[in-house]
Amino acid sequence: MNLSKIILPGQTIGIIGGGQLGRMMSLSAKAMGYRIAVLDPDGDSPCGQVADYKIIGAYGDLDAIKELAKISDVLTYEFENIDAQALDWLTQKAFVPQGKRLLEVSQNRIKEKAEIEKAGAKVAPYKVITNIQDIYDNMRELGFPAVLKTARGGYDGKGQLVIKKEEDISLATELLHYGPCVLEKWVSFKQEISVILTGTQDGEVAVFPISENIHVDNILHQTIVPARISIHAEETAIRYAKQLADYFQLVGTLAVEMFLTEDDEVYINELAPRPHNSGHYSIEACETSQFEQHIRAICHLPLGSTRLLKPAVMVNILGEHQSKILEKEALMKDWKVHFYGKTIPKQKRKMGHVTILCDLPEIAIEEAEKSRIWKDKVEKMLEAKK
Numbered sequence: 582m583n584l585s586k587i588i589l590p591g592q593t594i595g596i597i598g599g600g601q602l603g604r605m606m607s608l609s610a611k612a613m614g615y616r617i618a619v620l621d622p623d624g625d626s627p628c629g630q631v632a633d634y635k636i637i638g639a640y641g642d643l644d645a646i647k648e649l650a651k652i653s654d655v656l657t658y659e660f661e662n663i664d665a666q667a668l669d670w671l672t673q674k675a676f677v678p679q680g681k682r683l684l685e686v687s688q689n690r691i692k693e694k695a696e697i698e699k700a701g702a703k704v705a706p707y708k709v710i711t712n713i714q715d716i717y718d719n720m721r722e723l724g725f726p727a728v729l730k731t732a733r734g735g736y737d738g739k740g741q742l743v744i745k746k747e748e749d750i751s752l753a754t755e756l757l758h759y760g761p762c763v764l765e766k767w768v769s770f771k772q773e774i775s776v777i778l779t780g781t782q783d784g785e786v787a788v789f790p791i792s793e794n795i796h797v798d799n800i801l802h803q804t805i806v807p808a809r810i811s812i813h814a815e816e817t818a819i820r821y822a823k824q825l826a827d828y829f830q831l832v833g834t835l836a837v838e839m840f841l842t843e844d845d846e847v848y849i850n851e852l853a854p855r856p857h858n859s860g861h862y863s864i865e866a867c868e869t870s871q872f873e874q875h876i877r878a879i880c881h882l883p884l885g886s887t888r889l890l891k892p893a894v895m896v897n898i899l900g901e902h903q904s905k906i907l908e909k910e911a912l913m914k915d916w917k918v919h920f921y922g923k924t925i926p927k928q929k930r931k932m933g934h935v936t937i938l939c940d941l942p943e944i945a946i947e948e949a950e951k952s953r954i955w956k957d958k959v960e961k962m963l964e965a966k967k
């Protein structure tokens with residue numbers, strides 16, 4: 582396979598998955614002159630709405646994947662859980678410059694933690710769990726509270742159980758039906774941060790400004806950039822992210838989610854080998870967005886500058902916020918409002934996001950709070966601080 586192949590504007594980029602990440606990748610790619618093909622089971626997916634070609638089929642449907650590959654000059658994906666057989670076929674028969682190693686590692690928390698440690702970065706203390714007895718046996722060492730996570734398939738806190746006391750252990754039976762799990766020490770973090778970086782086929786790496794991420798109910802609520810962290814924490818976070826990029830010979834964009842403790846220890850929580858919700862701010866706030874950068878990397882174009890043009894605060898619009906933002910959007914002339922084209926505003930569903938550029942993040946945070954659109958989230962954040 583010719584890994585040095587350059588994909589030029591006019592050629593077709595195939596994307597597996599038609600969600601908002603695929604949509605924003607496509608919008609960047611189309612601005613650069615590429616054509617987009619997308620595979621998604623939904624004919625009206627966020628990405629399908631802006632793509633040139635749509636293949637309607639399940640993500641694991643090998644025939645549909647072959648059809649996508651046939652019309653695409655290069656392939657990428659917008660989510661991690663790509664079927665193993667499909668991935669094998671793709672990496673052998675089609676042009677997938679990102680390869681499959683990092684994707685396979687990120688599909689399985691057990692492999693992911695082991696590989697992160699091999700790369701020389703830290704993860705929170707953890708144990709691999711296959712049955713209830715394993716939890717009893719390891720709880721003493723890890724201590725309460727701990728969090729049990731399925732090795733495969735979880736996101737936004739799904740497939741997780743916080744074990745606060747001995748009586749909670751019996752609740753783990755359900756998760757263990759899904760196969761092996763990891764039991765992680767609860768990190769009493771000061772902040773959550775993420776480093777997003779992109780690697781090229783020539784070994785070039787570019788790092789985006791670190792974002793500070795606030796989750797409510799396990800879903801990202803707000804991203805603040807630049808992260809309000811010490812220089813020492815920033816250096817450690819970037820060093821770890823670069824070590825991971827080097828270890829995996831990163832091609833494309835990778836998000837490294839991290840916990841930062843009071844004493845500035847950095848622990849890697851998880852890896853997402855694709856553009857990430859915490860990098861949406863880069864669309865307006867950086868010289869090159871995470872989406873353009875990803876397209877550049879897979880097309881073998883030189884990377885752009887990731888310089889921060891202005892501090893920014895990004896807030897997610899979930900289903901429950903949509904009607905409130907639609908009422909106020911016209912008033913918020915300085916807000917950059919993005920909607921992903923999803924028709925049904927379900928609770929907790931990511932419908933869009935807002936980016937507010939600012940001189941001081943505190944001013945934008947206050948502005949978002951004052952709008953009362955995210956009143957539910959603000960109340961929960963205050964509750965959590967008590």
Ligand code: AMP
Nearest residue numbers: 705728736737738765766767768796799
């Ligand atoms: P995850 O699906 O692993 O990204 O977890 C979702 C969220 O749960 C994280 O962003 C944290 O807010 C919280 N969380 C997960 N694992 C831990 C942990 N070991 N210690 C503290 N908080 C955690």
